[in-house]
Amino acid sequence: MSNFQLGPAFAKNQDKNDPLATYRNQFHIPKDKQGKELIYMTGNSLGLQPKRTKAYINQELEDWANLGVEGHTDAKNPWLKYHEYLTESMSKIVGAKPIEVVIMNTLTANLHFMMVSFYQPTKTRYKILIEADAFPSDKYAVESQLRHHGFDEKEGIILWKARKGEELANYEDLESIFKVHGHEIALIMIGGVNYYTGQYFDLKQITELGHKHGCMVGFDCAHGAGNVELNLHDSGADFAVWCTYKYLNSGPGSLAGCFVHERHANNKNLNRFTGWWSHNKETRFRMRDEFDQLPGAEGWQLSNPPILSMAAIKASLDLIDEVGFKRLIEKSKKLTGYFEFLLNELNDKHIKIITPSNPKERGCQLSIQVKNADKSLHHKLTEAGVISDWREPDVIRCAPVPLYNSFQDVYHLVNKLKNILNE
The missing domain is CATH 3.90.1150.10 (Aspartate Aminotransferase, domain 1)
Known part of the structure; x- marks a missing residue:
């Protein structure tokens, strides 16, 4: 305009x-x-x-006060499946299918859990590509993953830098990096919207380039979720993570979101850290059964969710649903x-x-x-x-x-x- x-x-x-x-x-x-x-x-x-957030949290405090442990099944919003109340709204915001989205943990924790599955280094293909001015937490996380796998964190990172005298990263330069280093890169991990410049990257273009060279591709969408149309499913990215306390108004340090593309939904061979909340819901409470992994993004959960934080997320998502x-x-x-x-x-x-x-x-x-x-x-x-x-x-x-x-x-x-x- x-x-x-x-x-x-x-x-x-x-x-x-x-x-x-x-x-x-x-x-x-x-x-x-x-x-x-x-x-x-x-x-x-x-x-x-x-x-409205206070009323949403108060509802859970009231149910906890009046019902104790029975709130898991008898609360107004039964706690056992509370994370499911958020899935559909969140999937619309990030442009994904419900099976691809789950709310769990916090942002950098989710990034590590995703890298457990999608960073699969070999002796010759182990490098991680990030943008030069990535959010520090992303940089620290990928460096520690390199160290964890026995690689040198400085030598194992490839930086996508802006040109001298410029602030914004350039896609031609990214293509040049792949021409030289494509065979060495195991993972691309880019901030979907750069925290410093506000540049929103073309997730689909980056994903296609990465996949063409045999890399896994993930995005930290902390500055994108609730701010831009991410279209995560159509981007083809393997995974994405984001927080909910910026544009999704869920309160300081609140829970984070996670996307895993549906092509990985039933792949039980993907390495991952597991916990009882990623186990089959029907048999979860039998306690002595062998692990039976849930399909989709839910299969990466570990723990039962913190309800008070989820209530704040629900308050905000319901509001965004009303607005559209x-x-x-x-x-x-x-x-x-x-x-x-x-x-x-x-x-x-x-x-x-x-x-x-x-x-x-x-x-x-x-x-x-x-x-x-x-x-x-x-x-x-x-x-x-x-x-x-x-x-x-x-x-x-x-x-x-x-x-x-x-x-x-x-x-x-x-x-x-x-x-x-x-x-």
Whole structure:
């Protein structure tokens, strides 16, 4: 959309005509000491709390208080199968089939469990390819997997780097890496949306390239789930992992999601770590039976799930179901496009957007690079009532989340930024 306009009236009018505007009222918006709502732009780090979350968690606390252990079968939402209540909604959000998705563990734990199955090194094919500026946790995880298998973690990692003087990774360079090292790479493990630049990678293109060279392919979709249309099934990726506390608003450190492509659903020969929750549900409580693995992503579970965390996830997923994920994406593109328009209109030499300008190559996060890497600009924004975040060495990340951010949020944020730059 190119017909954006400057001035507060345009933002006000966009909010007035936004069919999703009222959903903002279903979230707790942080306030300053005077009780005025802050401009919250860090849903890419921690999503805001839906007002209904408390009731969802209270329901489980009540059932636990009144029923004790019988809550596993007699609670309003029986706990034994609680993770199943989340599967369908989550599979729609990440573009997968229900059999391919499960909510379990936390993000980096899931990444390790997936690598147990999908990182299958040999003496000659053992290297792992990641993007050069991957989220640190991903880098630490793949390094430790290399060490665990007896390889040198520095020599065993191949980095897909941006070109000198550029911020974004380039697919031609990826193809060049495969021409030289394809026969040595066992696993590609890329962050689906890069945490620093906000670049949304072409998962299908990367997967096809990896598979062509005989590699397994997985994605960390922490910054993608709930933010972009991941289409994980169609991408053909072997696996993906993501957290639920960013764009899926499930609370700090909440449970994570896992995708395993359906072609692996019944492969019992895939190496994996197991626990009793990946055992056949019909015979799970006989206790003395030999292990009988569940098909699909559920077959990677280990433990019975933490219900209170799942209740918070259910609250958020039910809300997203009501809105409709496609509608969220539509608003996201418009809101982020407006944000980009206003930033570009500032025409200020001190700042530059390093996130791709093509809406298909990003979600709602825009990463603003600050010339001379002066963190004082970020401090001043915070003092002006904007919650954004700073990433070393020189980037302010802002994410106008379509569920609870407004066009007026974006307008006021850029106006505050303009005033600070003009000081």
